[in-house]
Amino acid sequence: MRNILTNKWFKFAVVALVYTLWVIWLGIYWWLFGLIVIFDIYITKKVHWAFWKKKNPPDGKQTKVVEWVDAIIFAVIAASFIRMFFIEAYTIPTSSMEKTMLVGDYLFVSKTAYGPKLPNTPISFPFVHHTMPLTKTVKSYSDAIQLKYHRLNGFSHVHRNDVVVFNFPEGDTVAVNMQAQSYYQLVRMYGRERVWNDKRTFGDIIYRPVDRRENYIKRCVAIPGDSLKIVNAQVFVNGKPQISIPGLQFDYIVTTDGTPINPEALDRLHISKADRHRNGAQYMFPLTNENVEKLKKFSNVISVERMNMPASRPDPNIFPFDPKDYPWNVDNFGPVWIPKKGASVHLTLKNLPFYRRIIRVYEKNKLAVKDSAIYVNDKPADSYTFKMNYYWMMGDNRHNSADSRYWGFVPEDHVVGKASFIWLSLDKDQSFPANIRWDRFFKKVK
Known part of the structure; x- marks a missing residue:
C-alpha cells in the first residue's frame, strides 16, 4: 500500500483528477493545458x-x-484558494x-451555497x-486585468429570509474621507460639486x-x-x-415613572450600552418582541410603544429618492417589484x-431622456428586459439598518x-474573559 501511495504515477493520477474536476467546475476548459505542467511536476521533471x-x-x-x-x-496559496472558492471569515x-x-x-x-463568483480583479495582495x-x-489590487462576472455552480440559490453577504451596491464610488457613508447619499445631501471639490472634508473620489x-x-x-410592500413596519x-x-x-419608547431602569437589568436583556438612550423618564431602545414583554413587567415601566413613521411623512433619502411620486419612508414603503432575469418592464x-x-x-x-422620451443605447425604448436577477435586502434591526430601503436592489x-455559522463572539461592552459569548460559539445563522 505504501509503495502505491508513493508511486509517481499514482500521485499524478490523483492530482490530475482533482485538477480536471476543478476545471470542469470553473467551466474554463482551456485551463486543461495545466495538466501538462502537472505531468512535468510528477513525471518528466x-x-x-x-x-x-x-x-x-x-x-x-x-x-x-x-x-x-x-x-x-x-x-x-491554500488559504487564498479556500477563501475564494469555499468559505471565508467575516466579522459583524x-x-x-x-x-x-x-x-x-x-x-x-459559505461561497458554495450559491456558487463562488470568480474575482473581477484577480491580481491582488492576499487577505x-x-x-x-x-x-x-493605496489599493490592494490591480485593475489592469478586470474579468466579467462569472459564478460557478452552487448547492442552492438565494432564498427568502436567507442571511446573505454581498458587496455594497452603492460602493462603486467612494469619498475617501467618508468611506462609511454612501457617496450618492453625500451627493444628495451636499451636492456633487461640493463633494468633488471639498477635498479637506470628503477627500478624493475613487472608483x-x-x-x-x-x-x-x-x-x-x-x-x-416578488412584490414587496411595508405597512406600519410590517413587511x-x-x-x-x-x-x-x-x-x-x-425602536421603542419606554416610559417609566421617573425612576431609572437598573443597568444590570438592561445587561440581562442584552441591550448594548450604545443602544441605551434616555431623556428624563423616557428611554429609547431597539427591542425584540420577547424583550418588549419582559420590559412591560418592570415595576417602574408605565408603557412600551413602538416607534412608527406615519405614511404622511415622506423621506427624500428613501429609494427611489422621489418623494413627489413615491412619498415613502422606512415604515411605509412600496409596493415595489423586484426585477427578474429575462423579465421585461414597461x-x-x-x-x-x-x-x-x-x-x-x-x-x-x-441611458438618456430627451424630450420626454427614454433612450437606451441611443434607441427609443418603452420597455427593458433585465439581464440579471435582483434581490431586496433588509437588516433585522429595522430602525437601525442602511439597507435596500435606502439604496434599492442588490444585483446577483x-x-x-x-x-453559515458563528465561530467566535466577543462583547464590546465587557472585558476579557467576560466578553466571550460562549453560548454563540458554532451557532448556525438563521
Whole structure:
C-alpha cells in the first residue's frame, strides 16, 4: 500500500483528477493545458517549478529559510484558494442585524451555497479586501486585468429570509474621507460639486470594482419576481406578511415613572450600552418582541410603544429618492417589484427612478431622456428586459439598518455568499474573559 501511495504515477493520477474536476467546475476548459505542467511536476521533471528550492540539495535537505518560504507559499496559496472558492471569515461591525447577529460576532460565510463568483480583479495582495493596511488610499489590487462576472455552480440559490453577504451596491464610488457613508447619499445631501471639490472634508473620489466594494450582511426579504410592500413596519411579500423572525428588532419608547431602569437589568436583556438612550423618564431602545414583554413587567415601566413613521411623512433619502411620486419612508414603503432575469418592464418617466441605476450602472447601458422620451443605447425604448436577477435586502434591526430601503436592489453579481455559522463572539461592552459569548460559539445563522 505504501509503495502505491508513493508511486509517481499514482500521485499524478490523483492530482490530475482533482485538477480536471476543478476545471470542469470553473467551466474554463482551456485551463486543461495545466495538466501538462502537472505531468512535468510528477513525471518528466524537465522544468524546475519550485524555483525557490535547490534542485538537488546536499543530503536531500533544504535550508531552514527555504523550508519556511516553502511553508508560507503553500499556506498563502491554500488559504487564498479556500477563501475564494469555499468559505471565508467575516466579522459583524454594526448593529444592523441585531438580535440575529450581534456586534462582535465572527462568522464563516459559505461561497458554495450559491456558487463562488470568480474575482473581477484577480491580481491582488492576499487577505486584504480593497486597501493596503495602514493606508487610506493605496489599493490592494490591480485593475489592469478586470474579468466579467462569472459564478460557478452552487448547492442552492438565494432564498427568502436567507442571511446573505454581498458587496455594497452603492460602493462603486467612494469619498475617501467618508468611506462609511454612501457617496450618492453625500451627493444628495451636499451636492456633487461640493463633494468633488471639498477635498479637506470628503477627500478624493475613487472608483471600486464590484468585488472590492464593502461587504454588507443583511437578510434577503424578497427574491426576483416578488412584490414587496411595508405597512406600519410590517413587511408584506406577494401580499403575505413576512414570516416571524425571532431576532427582529424595532425602536421603542419606554416610559417609566421617573425612576431609572437598573443597568444590570438592561445587561440581562442584552441591550448594548450604545443602544441605551434616555431623556428624563423616557428611554429609547431597539427591542425584540420577547424583550418588549419582559420590559412591560418592570415595576417602574408605565408603557412600551413602538416607534412608527406615519405614511404622511415622506423621506427624500428613501429609494427611489422621489418623494413627489413615491412619498415613502422606512415604515411605509412600496409596493415595489423586484426585477427578474429575462423579465421585461414597461418603461415610463414615472417608473424610471426604480430602474435607472440597473440599466445604466449594473447592466452597463447608455441611458438618456430627451424630450420626454427614454433612450437606451441611443434607441427609443418603452420597455427593458433585465439581464440579471435582483434581490431586496433588509437588516433585522429595522430602525437601525442602511439597507435596500435606502439604496434599492442588490444585483446577483454582488452576492458573495450565505452566512453559515458563528465561530467566535466577543462583547464590546465587557472585558476579557467576560466578553466571550460562549453560548454563540458554532451557532448556525438563521
